[in-house]
Amino acid sequence: MSTNETMINRYERAFMNTFGAPQLALTRGEGAYVWDADGKRYLDLLGGIAVNALGHAHPAIVGAVQAQVGTLGHISNFFTSTPQVELGEKIQDVFAQSGYERPVKVFLTNSGTEAVEAALKIVRLHKPGGRILALTHAFHGRTFGALTLTDKPAIKDQFAPLAGTVEFVEPTARDLDAAFAGGNVAAIFMEPIQGEAGVMPLPDGLLSHARALCDAAGALLVIDEIQTGIGRTGQWLASRGVQADVVTLAKGLGGGFPIGACVGAGAAGELFTPGSHGSTFAGNPVASAVALATLMQVEALLTHVHDTGLWLRSQLEAAGYEVRGSGLLLAIGVHDSTRVRDELLTKGFITNAPNPHTIRLAPPLIVSESDLAPFTALMAERSHEFQEA
Ligand SMILES: Cc1ncc(COP(=O)(O)O)c(C=O)c1O
Structure with a gap:
């Protein structure tokens, strides 16, 4: 049995079966590459699902963690720290750079779904009892409030009753008009690109x-940039040009x-008052220091993401694929995606x-383009096979 298989067996004995069997056990990463427990190298084209903005073991992240954890690791929200304050101010700068005219205020969380929970609470405070809208095929997370906003029966119906009622609207101007015409809308939640639905x-x-x-309508526009934000599409926010009331x-x-x-922008950033929300770990100095270091690096990568995304897209389109998305969040149309994913994995992607x-x-x-070139070459070589039944 390979080391990979042994680790996967041990994983299955130790963990609840929420994710199915892991595809690999990974042991280390560097830049855009990771290595499995048997020493095989892979080009990481998923980045931990749009997470590893700076790749693996980036010196800025390693340095920020080491320096902060060796200085001040955790303090609770009875206190603040320099990295937390600097991160809050840097996020304000990101929004100013993205064209926000109203001042924004930040609530830090430990995950995406918690950011959505905070947004939902702000919506309730804004218009108690108001209708909440989201788009068909939306994914906003898996905790109870966020799950209520997620339009995926397979992952939510078994947990009914959910935390309130959300109305799902087709993403067309006409359907939005009809939904708002019903009156008393408190908010609509929207992803600029629906990532989990398939980009x-x-x-x-x-x-x-x-x-x-x-x-x-006096309703809040809540834009969920959890997957699309922070440079992923070649700009800080994929929704650039539209100013939301709340962004996750x-x-x-x-x-x-x-x-x-x-x-929260403007009044939406002022609705929480002492006691209305909180979290033990949120704003932890180490997490804040790492996020601050990430933002500083991403700032210098925005043009690179835009250019590399265009290049990658053009290579795939030239090979005959339908490509959706923006920057380095792209979808490739294939006939049987699970088969193609598995095949790509065996080839190291x-x-x-x-x-x-x-x-x-x-x-x-x-x-970089040179990291991506072996992948685009393989996709071109297998184009017919990957697109046909
Ligand atoms: C748009 C969007 N919102 C919310 C979430 C939930 O984030 P998390 O998995 O960090 O809770 C995700 C995760 O995929 C997402 O893509």
Whole structure:
């Protein structure tokens, strides 16, 4: 039995079966590559599902963790720390750079789903009893509130009754108009690109349309940038050009360290008062120091992400594939995504299959054309086979 197989067997004996059997046991990573327990190298085209913005073992992250954990590791929210304050100010700067005119305020969390929970509480405070809308095929997380906003019967129906009622609306201007016409809307939650649904970008102009509807209805526009934010699409926020009332962030924010944020603009950033929300670990100095280091690095990578994403897309399109997404969050249309994902894995490429006909790529933002070239060559070589039944 290989070391990989032994580790996977031990994993299965120790852990609840929420994820199925792991595909590999990984032992180390460097840049855009990881190595499995048997020493085989893989190009990580998934980046921990759009998380490892700086790849693996980036010196800025290693340095930030080491320095902070050796100085001040955890303090509770009765106190603050320099990295927490600097992170909050840097997130404000990210929003100012993204065109936000109103001042924003930040609530730090430990994950994406917790950022969505915070957003939901803000929505309740904004308009108690108001209707909450989300888009069909949305994914906003798995805790009870976020699960209520997630439109995936297979993962939610077994947990009914959920935490309130959410109405799911098709992502078209006409359907949004009809939903708002019913009155008393407190908020609409939207992902600029629906990542878990298979990297489905919203129709052009839909976010601005929703902004106008929210303004007219006194409703909050909540944009979930957990998968798309922090440079993933080649700009800080994929929703650039539209100013939300609340934005949720996580994944790439910590470059691999667990941290998220719920960001409120204007009045939405002032609704929480002492006691209305909290979390023991949120804003932990180590997580804050790592996120701050990540943001500083990502700032210098935005153009690289844009250019590399365009190059990758053009290579795949030239090979005959349908490609969706933006920057380094891309989907490739294939006939049988699980088969293609498994085959790519045997060839040393980590990808995933969010739906039966989609391969998702969300590599580290530092990935280069020369890292990607063997992958695009293989995709070109197997184009017919991967796209046909
Ligand atoms: C858009 C979006 N929202 C929320 C979440 C939940 O984040 P987490 O898994 O960190 O709880 C995800 C995770 O995939 C996501 O893609």
